[in-house]
Each structure stands twice: as C-alpha cells, then as structure tokens.
Amino acid sequence: MLITLTTDFGLGPYVASMKGVILEIDPEAQVVDLDHYIGAQDVREGAYVLYSAASWFPFAIHVGVVDPGVGTARRAIAIACEGAIFVGPDNGLLVPAAEAFGIKEVRHITNKEYTLRRASYVFHGRDIFAPVAAHLSKGVKLRDLGPEISDYVRLDFGTPVVDEEAIRGEVLTVDRFGNIVTNIPRNVVSERWRFNQDLEVSIGGYDIRLRLLRTYGEAVEDALLATMSSSNFLEIAKRNGNAAAIVKATPRMPVSIRHAG
Amino acid sequence: MLITLTTDFGLGPYVASMKGVILEIDPEAQVVDLDHYIGAQDVREGAYVLYSAASWFPFAIHVGVVDPGVGTARRAIAIACEGAIFVGPDNGLLVPAAEAFGIKEVRHITNKEYTLRRASYVFHGRDIFAPVAAHLSKGVKLRDLGPEISDYVRLDFGTPVVDEEAIRGEVLTVDRFGNIVTNIPRNVVSERWRFNQDLEVSIGGYDIRLRLLRTYGEAVEDALLATMSSSNFLEIAKRNGNAAAIVKATPRMPVSIRHAG
C-alpha cells in the first residue's frame, strides 16, 4: 500500500530510519515523500501542506510528524477517512487534511503490539508512527490500534473576516518562489471580485495596488499580482520574482484586501 | 513504467501533488526524483540538469517543469526520442536532453482527455504534465496527445568561441561543492591541451593560473584546478573547497581559458 511521509526533519537519516522501519514490517509498502521541509515544529504549516497535497493521491496512509510534544502526554492518533488514513501526533497536524476527506473515526494509538518495543522518548516518527502505518498497510484494522476518541485536538486555518470595506485574513505559507499563500479561500474572493480587477493589499506594513490575474505570466514584467493558488486560496506573487522577500512575509502575518479606489 | 521529475519546486507539496496524480492514474508507475532544486525559473539550468542526468536512465518518461510561462500561451509538448519521452513546457527546457537522445517527433498537447479536467492556470506540472506522463506510462500513444509540430522553442548551451589566443565560453551551473561547470565541451579542450598542463582562466574578474588535472585529488592541497566534469564539460574546482565562492561564479558568467605563459 502507498504510504506518504510529511515531516520537519529534512531529507536525512531521521526520514530514512522511518522508511527502514516501514520496509522491515511491510516490504511491499510504497513510500513517497510528501514534504520534509516543514518549518521546524510549525504544526500549522505542516497541516496546510498535508491538506494541499494529500487529496491528489489515490488511497494512501499519510504519516505526519511535526511534533513539538514528542515524548510528553500528547497522544498518538490514527484517523480513518473516506479515501485515506492519517497517522501522527494529536496536535492538529492531521486534522484539516482529514476533514477535507471526511473523518470517519479517530483512534488513540495505545496497542504496543504495533509500535517498536523500546520506543524512544524523542523519535516517535520512527518508533510509533512509522510501524503503525506499516502494520495498517499490511492489513491491521484501525480498531486494533486503541480506543476511539472524539476529543482530538482541532486545528483550522482561521476564517477570514469579511466586511463592507475589506477581507482580512493571514499568511498560511510562503513557497520556494516567494509566492505568499493566504488563508482566504477562492470562493470568498470570487464572490466579490473578478479576474483583471485592481485590488489594494495591505501586508507587512505595505499597501500595494495590484491586479487579480489568472496566472503569473499575465502580469506586467516584474509586477506584484494576486492570483488563485493551486490549493484554491488567494495568493500574492511577483512575476519573475519573490513577493515574500519584498514584504518580508512570514506565516501568520495579517493580510487585508480591499477594492482599489 | 519509469517516470522522472525535474522541477524548480523544491521537494515539497507541489512535487508530492504531481506524484499523487501520477499514481492515481497509473499505480504501476515508478516515479524517481531527478532534481527539484533548479534555480527558480532558470530554464537553461534545468535543461542542463535534464541533459546531464537523463541519458543514464533506461527507457523513461522524463517530466520537466521549469515554467515561467505557466498559464500563458506557451504550449505544452511531448517529445518522443529513441530511448526516452520528454513532457513539459515548450520553452526549450526539454530540448538539449531530447536532442542528445535524438528527437523523433514533437507533439503539442491539446487533447484534454489526458489532462486534469479543471487544469489550473498556475500549476501545469500537476494538472497537465503529470497526468500526460501517467497516461503515456499506461500506453497512450504520443500521436493521441495532439498535433505534431516542428516550430518548438530551441535552446542550446551556446558554442564557445575558439581562437588562437583563447577559448571563450560561459558558466552552465555550479554544483553543491562549488564546482563550476562551463559550456566548453571536453573535445574542444582536449584538441588543444592535455592533462597536467598549466592554464590561465579568466572568470568573474579574476585571472587564475591552474592545472588541468584528471581529478580533484591530484591537485596541491587547497589549490584551484581545471578538470573534466562528469557530464564532459570543462569544470573549474578547488581541492577540498568551493571554487564558485572564490570567484563568485553564477550561471552565464563569461569564462575564458588560455595557455599559461
């Protein structure tokens, strides 16, 4: 079965150890890297990445490890959905992606039969989440992992505030090109504005006039623009350049959009 | 079938989405990362990387996505070669690698049957190139993708100027070690000089006397040297060090080589 991995470890020995553990338990598993460069311990960014990529996969077990609470009382969980299973810490990381699929059942992983015998206190990715995913891949049932729970930790990307004057949201993530993905969903934008309209965006102390465009290449050379991200959120970008560097955008920075007067 | 991916996305959710789309369409496909750290929108560097790595693979479908023109009028193409198929934007990215194999046929991808139904304007890697590659992997024929074209965008690495005094070329790429790969082919060098001869290299405002050697370890400790890259171009390197940092080498920087007086 297909198993994807999302971590903040970087592609190195920690991720490799997880793959080794998985292949030891289920040599037939097909392991795919989803992302290993989540900001260190940035649970919300990890949640966004899982949310934006998992839906493009056929049925898979998605393992997420962005885990500042490793070794403490925070629980390990598995979530069964319509077309996917998620395995990871109970800190909200898995929730937006799982909700997009539709959550059927959440289990607290307590059965030590499916984790490494001497689980370390510092690396549950290798010692708990990887072996649980591999056992699920081999056919173990979710109900065998532990008791069903409903009080798992919730996380969402926030709801933009919409009023007469403006739409106010915040930065979700910045990609390698410096494109700024906000938490303002496509439909909230499209109810009010159309492509090729001019908007005024306030972010990081800057007030910027820019155009809402279908794609980068429609902008004037080197201009800032607004567009719809491939994950269907409002995105602020610069044609042939790095928008985030200009406004020094970072996750959680407030963004507001209004009609350009 | 084997499918390789070359992008400027970084290893993260964009690449993962492409893999998800491919595996959804063809669960039997074997996806291999060729490179995801091409300089942002640097089509020429991407073309070099594809050129230098693709030839080492058995028959494969190579997907390249370095695509500043995404969503504009630039075409999506597929190129059939003797031992490979290339899929990506019509901006030259695929051409040097395809020419090295020998181009048999180039198709403009217009058949929407093999792309995602609602292709975004900002992410053709996921919505066009990945599904087309997966359908080819499953047996779809190149001729089913769209009309044959011959006016595809050409790209080459430039031809060094050779005269009595010097060979003048430019920097193709800089690797992680700071080795500087130029666009001066091995045979142009070997017609004039032999290993263990001393050369004078002008690059980035520096005039450097160095020796043409078979390998790094033959240089005096910490010395700059010239050698032949594993892709058979003249390379400037530093034993146990970073040559690019010394001369601040960047892609397209002019390089000239003459006999050391």
Place this chain on the structure above:
Amino acid sequence: MLITLTTDFGLGPYVASMKGVILEIDPEAQVVDLDHYIGAQDVREGAYVLYSAASWFPFAIHVGVVDPGVGTARRAIAIACEGAIFVGPDNGLLVPAAEAFGIKEVRHITNKEYTLRRASYVFHGRDIFAPVAAHLSKGVKLRDLGPEISDYVRLDFGTPVVDEEAIRGEVLTVDRFGNIVTNIPRNVVSERWRFNQDLEVSIGGYDIRLRLLRTYGEAVEDALLATMSSSNFLEIAKRNGNAAAIVKATPRMPVSIRHAG
C-alpha cells in the same frame, strides 16, 4: 533488492544519475535515499549518518559516497555483513555502520566487469559504486568483485575520556533542529547520572547548567536540556529552539559534562 544511497551531493542530477545506472542494470531494484546532505566531503559525519540509519532497514545494499579521494589511489570496497552489504570508498565512511552489523568480509573492487566501461575520474558514485551495487542486487557474489582485504581504512567516533571530574567527548553532528549529538554513548552517561539530574556542560566556550531529561517537552519552556538521541548518544537540545546556534556548535567541537555543583 533494496539499495540505499548516502552522499554529500544534494538531491540532484548526480544522485539521479546513480539511480539511472542502478535501474538500467537492475530494473527490479528498490532505491531509497538515506541522506544526500552530508557536509561536503565530511567522511566522519557521513559515517555517523550511515551508522544511525542503516540498522533500521531490512536486508539492503547501502551505497555511501562521501569521497574526497575520488580518482586517486584510494580503493573502492564492498563489505559483507550479517544483514547488509556496504559499497563505497575505502576511507572509513562505511566502517562504523558495517561494524555495528558485524563485518564478515571486505573486498577490494577491481573487477571491471561490474563497473561502467569508461569510469570517470571524478564521479565513482555513478561509474563504480552504483553499478556494483546493482550487480550485487542482481545476484553477483561479493567474491567476484575482487580480492579480500583486511587493511581497509578504520574510522570510529572516538572514545570519550571519563575521569572523576567529567566526561569529555566531542560533537558528532548537528541536526536540522539544532540538536547537538555528541559521541558520548548512552551507557557512559547512565552509569553516572539519572534522568532529572542537573549537569554542567562546557561547549564552545560556554558553561551551561542544564537538566538530563527523557524528552524535549519535559524542559522548562525555551530551556537548554540534555537528553538521549534516537541513536543513543548524549544530545544537547533546546526546547522549541536551536541549541547549536546558541553555542555555535560544529562537528568535532569538544564537549565536557560534569555534575552540577
């Protein structure tokens, strides 16, 4: 058969070429990236990474390429162990991992039948180690590679000095979180101290009082702490932060630990 790759190349065309060569020879091979971000030419760090990750894999051929001596007289070797085979340069890189499995036999790779016909002087990863690994994966026997040797280059992580006053070791590696892994093994620490005791650590010119804890989350918010790394060495970390940045830790920096008075 499973083949893992550990290099200092970065994930790019060099690694891709190795994968291409392997899949050309053995299309059935399953190639897994172990790590490609070893510090450039840092053989000792590469040895640590191989050591810490390889043991988690089922039977595999582990290829290591951190190779400052490429193209010189340094030998290419293959090491057979109880549950693994290692292939790479004879510079110590493979030795700690192989010794952890138990070395059965070391061969000097001299048989040109299993390497690329025109091996370059600068890229033995692609031209020697990758094809040898692929041939082993297909069933070639170790004894067919070349003569057995016993004078291969040794490497270890050093033995900490233990006296009445202190344990003195050094830094092995720093991970992406800034956690500092030392060469002081778990058992050396646990013979003298217990969890929840206070220690004084001297590193990089700093004398730091910190607590030995089971995991990061048990520390006071933002405090430095000592813990046991997932590879069972003493590790110095900062809760929700980067310990290495504070003390400017680098590989080989001396570390000493004593009882906090």
